[in-house]
Amino acid sequence: MGAGLNTGTVTRTENYLSIGNIAAWINDVAGVGNEDKEFMVLVNGKLEVSYYQKNLIRNTMALLHNNNLIGNLNLYENHNTGFGAQNGGIGITHLLTSHPITLKIMKITYVLFNMLLVLVLCSCKKEIKDRQDTSVQDIYVSGYQNKGAKAIATLWKNGIAAELTDGTKNAYANAVFVLNEDVYVVGNDGSKPITWKNGLSVDLPLIAGNISGAASSVYVTGSDIFIAGYQNDGNVNQAVLWKNGETVQLVNYYLVQDAKANAVYAVGNDTFVAGYQRYKTPNRDGAVYWKNRSPVALMPPGNYSVANSIFVQDNDVFVVGHEVSDGRTEAKLWKNNNAFTPLADGTTKISSAESIYISGTNIYIAGYQVNPVTNKYEAKLWENGFETILPLSDGAGFSWARAVYASGVDTYVAGYQNKNGKRIATVWKNKSAITTLTDGTNEAEANGIFVK
Template sequence: MKFIVCAKSVLLLAVLLVFNSCNDDDSSTASPSITGFSPTEGTEGTIVTINGKNFSTVTSENIVKFNGTEATVTAATATALTVTVPIGTTTGKITIQLGTQTITSLNDFVYIPSVYVAGQEYNGTNGVAKYWKNGIPTSLTDETKESTATSIFVAGSDIYVAGNESNGSKTIAKYWKNGAVVNLTDGSNAAYVESIFVAGNDVYVAGYESNGSRSVAKYWKNGAAVELTDGTQNAKATSIFVAGNDVYVAGRESNGTNAAAKYWKNGMGVNLSDGLVANSIFVAGSDVYVAGYEYNETDYLAKYWKNGTARYLNDAYSATSIFVAGSDVYVAGYQHKGSVTTCKYWKNEVSVNIYSSSSGGGLSSIFVIGSDVYVAGSELAGDYYAAKYWKNGNAVSLTDGTSHAGATAIYVK
């Protein structure tokens, strides 16, 4: 009898151990889940709280991605993660990987691109080079001498702005990386830059510099100058684009009588038929697009060239900027009729009016991301021109119109 009681006790103990072991296994393999997140939209750098259950309390064990781009987790509990929206993401689902398990949010996080605009604003004494990120201005100089920002490019978390600043007698060509200045010329001769492009670790800036009697078209790669013309005729480089190992620069060079539009590929010049000025260049695959204008003895005509073949843009006056997205070609510019200037862009040669004015103004730059079209420029606001950009035709003012200002370039990411 005593043996039977002991046997029953041993059996009961074994059952309890198995039961407890099962409970322990269930706890250790409990599946995580996402119940929601807030906010549901934002730009890069936005702090998002992801709610759910069974997250790891060790931040590094929660691998969070926004539409495939990994985010930084700054705090973690079993029911909530605090993360930062990463640079380079797009609209899409949030995923969390915990060990071998990956869970996905039910809804998309809507990514709002950041808008960067370069330009100038008058401070009462001088024009001041500056840029705006999502409407927040940053001055690039001490504001004591005339300066302007002409072009902007964003690579990763780095903001590059090209521009010019007076030294009191001459203009110095330069660029700024995250606000730190890099002088491209020494100020002994007047020099100007109009375009900047970043490819990998290399910074390319296009412009021109006086040789004492003529302006020489050139670009700088990481501060080292590459001359595109020999200095016997006036020439200017206005736009630069890098595709793979190839460097494309748009501009113009005098033929002894008139200015002639052209571009250079790796230093070799390509003349553009009937062109006067080439303002902007874009390369898509093997196709080279250049925007500019010509003069036909009575008027200026906006046009763009694709691989050297010209396309006219209605009766427009000038094409200032070009952007290619997929099979669509976008060109910004303006048109004069009588005393009225109409600022517009064209998508595949179909015009979209932004605004019309008898007081001037203009569009200087265009950028397309997804289905959204951004153009930057200036418009009269009371007594002064205001720097603005337009998203799908809707204006966003960068300055309040209490002093002259203008936007010269736009970049969206």
């Protein structure tokens, strides 16, 4: 930097080599005799600082742009938390460096603390607002709410409900996925499997001879839309995958008499679908996932088991669901084919894992158990194997968790509570904060969740 530092003056201007628009909190090394605290700002190659006297906690900085004074900025000595002030169209944000930087000016050594502040020139307040809004997360929840005698498929965005159907038939929104600005919801309207894109509905095709169906899960990557669900010919369920509207049958019905697809996940050229298939011998539902239509049995034939949700990370396939054995229904986590881990603590006779989401090394699983003492259903969240019973709102009797999502340090669980005999669509955030999406006047449930 340039020379000409005169300590103790009220205001000074210096020329120095341009290193960009940088603001830095500077304090001298203890023991050199000068304890002034200064804030130095580079604007168009010039440095402008005004301050009070030694050891004052508060300093005032003059701001220049195109050599014109555009305002003053009060600064507080708290470089650990930084500054967040704005003035005259200028915003200040933080930039952390890995190591301290030492500057030598006229034989006086100054230390630039690990905290650097980047001076950002904004054209108007709207630009500042738009930049701040990108950090705000939108919470999308799919489900239903009753109006009169019928269930209406519903999408809530940040707690605001949008009805997807007209109420002439029972309709349910089972899952939601958001990519860029497009919102995809899947479910059924009466007997028809259906998908909505940005609120507009499209019927999913049925295989010839089938008369009904429902969509359970949706995953979108690039231009491909994968939807898992089932169709029915009047006698048996048939697990299907719709890819970009084309129906793919997943099961060989010479060996299997009934099947449903409950969840879908796609990675690269591979598609993974979780569900169950009922073998003809023995006559039991067995948890399964299909990779590119090839079935992978998660449990040997015999006990009843179901796969409810699937997540793929690196080369590992994680599936959750439950198994019925010896009169006990037990929540399960499968990792890579037949390796499975019981999730319940053994005190309850009924539990199930309904949804899985993985973020980094953290595995989140949502589901429920029946309390062995009260005999009431309790919504649960397992985080890396550690379980939490999600709290109830005042007056609620029991609860059920259907879906989980993690974003940053926050976890979200969607489901419902029951109060006065009515189900209330509910979202839990970070295991405690409760948001009720409905008031309990009519039945309602939250089935899926996505945070963006």
